[in-house]
Amino acid sequence: MTQGMDGPHPDDRMRPAGRRNSQGIRIDPEAEATHQPRKAVLSTLVTHEPGVLAEVSGLFSRRQFNIESLTVGATDDPEVARMTIVIEEPEPGVDQAKKQLEKLVPVISVEELEPEAVQRELILVKVSGEKPDDVNAVADMYDGSVVDASPEAITVEITGSQQKIEAAVEAFDQFDVQEVVRTGAAAVERGADTLEDTRRKAETISEAGETPQTATDD
Structure with missing residues (x-):
């Protein structure tokens, strides 16, 4: 017969502090807290190509985000379009919406505009x-x-x-x-603030990095 390891009885063992659900998984108080919905305006730059609107709206539908309005139009760059998405969600939902948008391949930049925009x-x-x-x-x-x-x-x-x-x-x-x-x-946004095209910035940095440098002796 195999003998178990010495140790305290299960009822005598120390248990981590905090509430747990029926499966014994610790409940995160922050995740459990009730957050009041708030309105957020997400300004998004996307590649100007067929299917982008369907991809973005499909993401919001799958995640069950509450969209108040969604507009899309061309920008000064013919390859880039701009979406303005107004959602009303509790705080965790707003942050999640931004993160999910950033993961989409056609999305270039995402920014939540200030209330005074x-x-x-x-x-x-x-x-x-x-x-x-x-x-x-x-x-x-x-x-x-x-x-x-x-x-x-x-x-x-x-x-x-x-x-x-x-x-x-x-x-x-x-x-x-x-x-x-x-x-x-x-x-x-008001004033001089603009939504940055991260793709253009990356290209500019890349081009600057490829600039030939003057050779020097060690």
């Missing part, structure tokens, strides 16, 4: 055409303009912050809103 959205509101003068008056209040008008319907275009857009939609409710189309947020 410049954010603008465009909206088209189609309302009943019964009161054109009143509709024009409300449009003027929000610096909007009528882009289409008929006896049956009037379409107004407004550009501004999310708060301004939401206030305008509420104001147009009195005219029997028939349709609302919103582009989602486009955003950029």
Whole structure:
């Protein structure tokens, strides 16, 4: 018969501090803590090629991140596009979203913009055409303009912050809103700060490193 090693009875052994689940795995208090959702604006540079939008949106769908809006457009570089992604997640989710984006091959740079960043959205509101003068008056209040008008319907275009857009939609409710189309947020940091194209920076450093050096004697 094989004899076991000497030692204390299992009930007498020291146990690590902290809570454990039913499998005996220690529970991380930070991971268990409840975090309130917050809105985050992620500015992302990606390679301008087919399928990138589907790849990014697919990532967010698989990870079940709550996307409020996603916009994409060309930049000054024809090979690079810029995405502005607005999500509302608890703090761990925001950090996880950034890390998962950075792992995608087409993604060049990812940065969370500061709350004071410049954010603008465009909206088209189609309302009943019964009161054109009143509709024009409300449009003027929000610096909007009528882009289409008929006896049956009037379409107004407004550009501004999310708060301004939401206030305008509420104001147009009195005219029997028939349709609302919103582009989602486009955003950029204030001042001289820009989203850095890490690919360009790497190429610049590489080219600088290949510059011939003057030979010297030891």
